[in-house]
Each structure stands twice: as structure tokens, then as C-alpha cells.
Amino acid sequence: MSATLTIAEPAATVFAVLADPAAHAAIDGTGWVREPVEQAPLTAVGQIFRMDMHHSGHPDGDYQVVNKVAVLDAPRAIGWLTGSARGDGEVEYGGWIWRYDLTPRGPAGTEVTLTYDWSGVPRFVRERGIRFPPFGPAHLIDSLHHLADLAHRVSV
Incomplete structure (x- = not known):
């Protein structure tokens, strides 16, 4: 699933x-x-990099994800796999990736495509009752609008 938005900021700022x-x-x-x-x-x-999270549908409510940078090509692309630490300290990645592709559109514009790819989610994860994708496409476009607002604030 992906969404695209042109942001009125240079790719380096968005990245x-x-x-x-x-x-x-x-x-x-x-x-x-x-x-x-x-x-x-x-x-x-x-x-x-780890992030604290909260989801009312998660068994713990508050939880932590472990992300691993899988793509980093500044200022054109960045993406990460998301997983969680098991009890033994090892990280188990769920099979999905968040990826942003940035294409310059003139000196002060960037087309950004956000992709949420869950094609690598193994069957046993899907059998835990987690629906993929766990949200609709509107969440991706919302994220891109939030990114545009932040990029504008950073550049001002």
C-alpha cells in the first residue's frame, strides 16, 4: 500500500x-x-532504533518496537523493518517495511511516496490474528501531510 504527496520543500529537508x-x-x-x-x-x-508505541488493541497497550534501517540513500530513500525483542533479547522482525522514496520536483519541491509493504509477513504472524494492513490508506496520506508540515517548520 502506498500514497504520494508533493511537499513544497527540498528533498534534503524532507529527508x-x-x-x-x-x-x-x-x-x-x-x-x-x-x-x-x-x-x-x-x-x-x-x-x-527503538520506538515506544501505544495501541488500545495491542495486548499490552504500551509496547516497544525495534526498527532496523533497511534502506538509506540520502536524500532519495529511507526505510526500516519493524520488529520486537523476544524474551531472549533477540529481535524478531514481522516481515513489513516502511519506506519513503523522495523525488525532487524543482528546486523547492519533493514528491514523496510512502509505502507500507507487508508482503514478507510470515504465515505464523498472520495466524496470530493480526490483520494486514492493520490500518487503511488514509493513515499513509495523513502521515505525508504531517511530514509536509514538519518539513515546512524545519525550513522556516
Whole structure:
């Protein structure tokens, strides 16, 4: 599932917002993302960053996800796999990825496509009763509008 929006800011500005985990709660169109556990900017494929989350339908309500940067091509693309830490400390990724592709549109515009790809979700995860996607397309476009607002505030 994907959504696209042209943001009236340069790609470098938009990318900088996406690479800042502290901005993710404000970008999130679902309202589930709360706070980053680590504040470091995303700078390399393989980098791990954790986010505190809340969802009333989650068994714990409050929980934490472990994200692993899977794509980082500044300022053109950034994406991460989402998973959770098991009791033994190992991370189990669920098979979905969040990816933003940025295409410059003139000197001060960027077309941003946000993709939520759950094609790698294994059968045993789907059998836990988790519906994919767990939200509708409106959440993606909401996220892109939030990203546009943040990018504009950063550039002012």
C-alpha cells in the first residue's frame, strides 16, 4: 500500500525530518508512535532504533518496537523493518517495511511516496490474528501531510 504527496520543500529537508526518530511520532498517521528510545539520527543501513508505541488493541497497550534501517540513500530513500525483542533479547522482525522514496520536483519541491509493504509477513504472524494492513490508506496520506508540515517548520 502506498500514497504520494508533493511537499513544497527540498528533498534534503524532507529527508532530514525522516532521518530524525524524534520526529516520527509527529509524522505518524496512525497515532500509535509515541517516543523514540534512541535520539540519534538515522545514518546507516543496519542501524537499530527503538520506538515506544501505544495501541488500545495491542495486548499490552504500551509496547516497544525495534526498527532496523533497511534502506538509506540520502536524500532519495529511507526505510526500516519493524520488529520486537523476544524474551531472549533477540529481535524478531514481522516481515513489513516502511519506506519513503523522495523525488525532487524543482528546486523547492519533493514528491514523496510512502509505502507500507507487508508482503514478507510470515504465515505464523498472520495466524496470530493480526490483520494486514492493520490500518487503511488514509493513515499513509495523513502521515505525508504531517511530514509536509514538519518539513515546512524545519525550513522556516
